[in-house]
Amino acid sequence: MFVRRIAVIGTGYVGLTTGACLASLGHDVVCADVDADKVARLTRGEVDILEPGLAELVAEGIAAGRLTFVLGAAAAVRHAENGPEVMFLCVPTPMGVGGVADLSIVESVVEEVRDLLPTGCVVVNKSTVPVGTAARTEELLVRDDVAVVSNPEFLREGSAVYDFLNPDRIVVGGSKQDAAERVAALYSRLGAPTVLTDAPSAELVKYAANCFLAMKLSYVNAVAELCDRLGANITDVTEGMGYDKRIGQAFLQPGPGWGGSCLPKDTSAMLQLADAADFEFRLIRATIDTNTRQRQRMVEKVRLAVTGRRGGSLSHTRLALFGLTFKAGTDDLRDSPALAVAALLRQAGADLVGYDPALRPDARHPDLAGITIVDDPYLAAKDAEALIVLTEWPEFRGLDWARLAESVRKPIVVDTRNLLDPAVARRVGFEWIGIGKP
Structure with missing residues (x-):
């Protein structure tokens, strides 16, 4: 495997896990954040996030000299002598007005580094972003010599390191096939099925997957209410459902509702995407x-x-x-x-x-x-x-x-x-x- 020079912008759940795991795969990684105190703590190997195995990977990466932390995106680009070969954008995309994803941080980072990126660099949208963000990123870069691809993450909090190193699939989409293949090659040691596609399809995969999981959870909660009314046992009902290979056992546990950093944001964003396409996505609305x-x-x-x-x-x-x-x-x-x-x-x-x-x-x-x-x-x-x-x-x-x-x-x-x-x-x-x- 070729060792790549990689910059990761953002050190939240996605960014820090991405940086630490890529370093564990042998790549040279520099991670950037705008919080000086956080950068200092990470440089000392102090991880604030409760995520099994992450602190150990960070410590190993620092000790091996493959993982470094710097202040600011520009510093990450300037860190290596010839600049990064791949730059991952792992910054927040919070829910904005009306449920649409707020891309202001993504756009700010792109504008900060666009004149600093070396020729041939690949910019990777790792954060969950709306369809069309890769095209928007290309417009902001104004760089024909820099490719943009979408490589959505599928990490569950509490098992993010495991999920990164044992993925169900790798999805990479972009208009330049060679750039998409280069990003996919970063994960070659993991042996996961790889889906190479266009950027809009890759961007939609993450939303489609999360919305399906939200629908599954809402469905089982509705079935649990029906069990309450009929005197049935939801545990036995879901066990009987889960053995069906078309359904599976995952996401069949009833609870007080679904939440977290992804499902509420992504279901709202999917509704926005549907509305923009003049499509009434009633299933998602009913799910919410x-x-x-x-x-x-x-x-x-x-x-x-x-x-x-x-x-x-x-x-x-x-x-x-x-x-x-x-x-x-x-x-x-x-x-x-x-x-x-x-x-x-x-x-x-x-x-x-x-x-x-x-x-x-x-x-x-x-x-x-x-x-x-x-x-x-x-x-x-x-x-x-x-x-x-x-x-x-x-x-x-x-x-x-x-x-x-x-x-x-x-x-x-x-x-x-x-x-x-x-x-x-x-x-x-x-x-x-x-x-x-x-």
Whole structure:
């Protein structure tokens, strides 16, 4: 394999994982960020992101001299004597006004480096971007000697390193075949199926995949509600579905709704793409509406469990929230369904105390307002009218549930993830309430 000189702009989940993993594959990588303190910490091998295996890869890359961190995109381009052969754009593309992706950071970086890039360099859009972004990047570059390709990431938070090094597929799209092949060759040691296509198709792959997963989650949550009404068991229903190879077992677990940094943003962006093409994508709209309803349903479950009525008052009711991150294995709070449910409970007048293994009591995030964060699950449970499991942290199963039963005012647990063993909870006196369970 040829060793390539690579610049990675952005050191978030995608950028840092991309840089560290490419360095582990033998490439020379320089990563850039605009946060000077973050660059200094990364240079010392200090990784702030909770991502298994990432800190070790960063340390190995630094020790081997294959991974370097600099301040600013321009510095990354100037770092190597002859400049980078490939430059990955891994900067944020947040949801903007009306749900459309905000590309201002992408455009700013391109304008900063366009006159610095060496002839023959390939600019890679790694961030999730709307269809047409590669063409827009080419327009901003005004460089016929620099190619642009789309190479979407398919990384799950909490398993990003594993996903990068064990990909289901590599997708690369661009108008210049040789440039696309050069980018695909960076991953040759991974032995994954490779899809070489045009840039618009590559850009659409990521949105299409994430929207399909969101639809699958909304579907199973709707089926779980039907199970509640009919007395069926969602676990048995999804097991029976999952053995069908056309469906599979993944993304068939009901919960309080889907969230995170990708699915909400990408479903909204897909609607924008469809609207721009004069196409009414009713499936995606229904998927989003079902997700919104699921969060309301969780609040109804809590009301019914605590007051005996779906519309009962939760005013000044102390509730213990177990789990606040959008899923287990990460400290990411962006668009967390747990926090969305918490906001609705707070609007209903409940007093909220939260515990999450990934959060400290001094954690700061706008959506944590109104929640008292503690670092002890038993302290969170003290005098609570109910425990609400909102994130599927495995360690919740291993808690001393007899001790929790003694701490709460009412032994009620609303398990929005069907995480716990109902028999264990009931054995120590808890009333266990799940989703889609008789």
